[in-house]
Amino acid sequence: xxxxxxxxxxxxxxxxxxxxxxxxxxxxxxxxxxxxxxxxxxxxxxxxxxxxxxxxxxxxxxxxxxxxxxxxxxxxxxxxxxxxxxxxxxxxxxxxxxxxxxxxxxxxxxxxxxxxxxxxxxxxxxxxxxxxxxxxxxxxxxxxxxxxxxxxxxxxxxxxxxxxxxxxxxxxxxxxxxxxxxxxxxxxxxxxxxxxxxxxxxxxxxxxx
Amino acid sequence: xxxxxxxxxxxxxxxxxxxxxxxxxxxxxxxxxxxxxxxxxxxxxxxxxxxxxxxxxxxxxxxxxxxxxxxxxxxxxxxxxxxxxxxxxxxxxxxxxxxxxxxxxxxxxxxxxxxxxxxxxxxxxxxxxxxxxxxxxxxxxxxxxxxxxxxxxxxxxxxxxxxxxxxxxxxxxxxxxxxxxxxxxxxxxxxxxxxxxxxxxxxxxxxxx
Numbered sequence: 277x278x279x280x281x282x283x284x285x286x287x288x289x290x291x292x293x294x295x296x297x298x299x300x301x302x303x304x305x306x307x308x309x310x311x312x313x314x315x316x317x318x319x320x321x322x323x324x325x326x327x328x329x330x331x332x333x334x335x336x337x338x339x340x341x342x343x344x345x346x347x348x349x350x351x352x353x354x355x356x357x358x359x360x361x362x363x364x365x366x367x368x369x370x371x372x373x374x375x376x377x378x379x380x381x382x383x384x385x386x387x388x389x390x391x392x393x394x395x396x397x398x399x400x401x402x403x404x405x406x407x408x409x410x411x412x413x414x415x416x417x418x419x420x421x422x423x424x425x426x427x428x429x430x431x432x433x434x435x436x437x438x439x440x441x442x443x444x445x446x447x448x449x450x451x452x453x454x455x456x457x458x459x460x461x462x463x464x465x466x467x468x469x470x471x472x473x474x475x476x477x478x479x480x481x482x483x484x485x
Numbered sequence: 486x487x488x489x490x491x492x493x494x495x496x497x498x499x500x501x502x503x504x505x506x507x508x509x510x511x512x513x514x515x516x517x518x519x520x521x522x523x524x525x526x527x528x529x530x531x532x533x534x535x536x537x538x539x540x541x542x543x544x545x546x547x548x549x550x551x552x553x554x555x556x557x558x559x560x561x562x563x564x565x566x567x568x569x570x571x572x573x574x575x576x577x578x579x580x581x582x583x584x585x586x587x588x589x590x591x592x593x594x595x596x597x598x599x600x601x602x603x604x605x606x607x608x609x610x611x612x613x614x615x616x617x618x619x620x621x622x623x624x625x626x627x628x629x630x631x632x633x634x635x636x637x638x639x640x641x642x643x644x645x646x647x648x649x650x651x652x653x654x655x656x657x658x659x660x661x662x663x664x665x666x667x668x669x670x671x672x673x674x675x676x677x678x679x680x681x682x683x684x685x686x687x688x689x690x691x692x693x694x
Contacts (some may be wrong), residue, residue: 325534402687434683440679473545473610474607474611481636
């Protein structure tokens with residue numbers, strides 16, 4: 277069985293990443309979402325190892341020192357990170373692992389796992405992004421404004437990603453994301469074993485057998 | 486309309502490239518095959534610009550000097566090459582152009598067109614390759630032996646390709662080839678215009694509009 281592909285998905289807030297990921301998991305069954313490490317307290321109904329791995333500050337800091345996190349960040353006084361062993365176990369089981377993280381985390385991953393595939397999801401236009409954020413009706417104008425400003429900053433980093441996906445129709449976007457990951461499985465760098473086998477088998481022909 | 490992708494397909498003699506290409510063209514309609522330049526004489530029924538562009542030796546040598554061929558080779562005293570302008574015209578029309586050529590030509594293309602996608606097609610095993618060549622029943626043992634020896638040499642170059650496709654079931658192989666090319670359209674490097682548009686549109690948000 278071949279090793280899974282590690283795919284990192286980022287995108288503007290309002291690009292519809294959440295819907296795309298949910299639909300991808302429903303529609304195809306080769307994927308595993310990563311479970312993050314956090315130092316915040318579990319909420320009602322959250323279970324260690326399902327929503328998050330809950331750890332203390334000193335535990336997470338030791339993980340960082342021991343290079344056991346593929347990426348991490350601090351938000352509002354708490355650590356959030358991606359545990360290397362959890363991701364590697366899923367990849368070795370042949371699952372394609374999807375991480376939904378922001379650009380800083382994506383860059384950390386690319387450094388530690390150069391074969392990771394980085395995918396950025398955008399709405400068809402920034403006008404559309406604004407409409408979607410306003411249309412939700414649940415956010416205050418200041419929140420919308422700050423999200424749009426952040427989108428503007430994030431737009432500067434898109435070319436650091438491998439693929440750019442326009443989320444116009446959710447189903448098309450989900451299928452395109454799936455096809456990217458299927459195609460990535462066929463990259464020569466991911467198929468060294470197969471290439472070596474072909475070479476070994478073909479050497480008998482050189483001996484004129 | 487976005488520019489087409491230039492895809493170079495190589496593979497062992499007997500890997501079934503011809504069948505895969507034929508089926509790809511029948512099944513999907515975004516592809517154009519390239520028309521080669523040659524110095525050999527037209528055969529009965531062959532038409533200039535359809536099977537080949539027929540040229541004299543000195544014409545082809547001038548094309549080579551003027552960098553008008555993306556790749557070329559000499560076989561049995563005749564030149565064969567891929568005309569740059571023909572390929573670029575099709576790409577600019579939005580067609581994905583497929584070149585079926587050998588490894589030396591593929592390497593020339595990669596040098597001149599770094600964004601070209603190189604795909605190598607292999608049968609599931611070398612034993613299977615031998616069986617297919619023998620099974621055709623039309624080749625002499627010496628011919629089969631020389632093809633297998635060449636396959637063994639070609640196997641050394643597989644890792645210079647971007648993708649490795651195993652042709653086990655033709656339809657699966659055709660679909661995988663198509664998906665690779667669709668996914669390649671979504672690479673960030675091929676979408677600079679879109680990225681620039683997103684950035685420009687998003688700058689109004691920074692001004693707090």
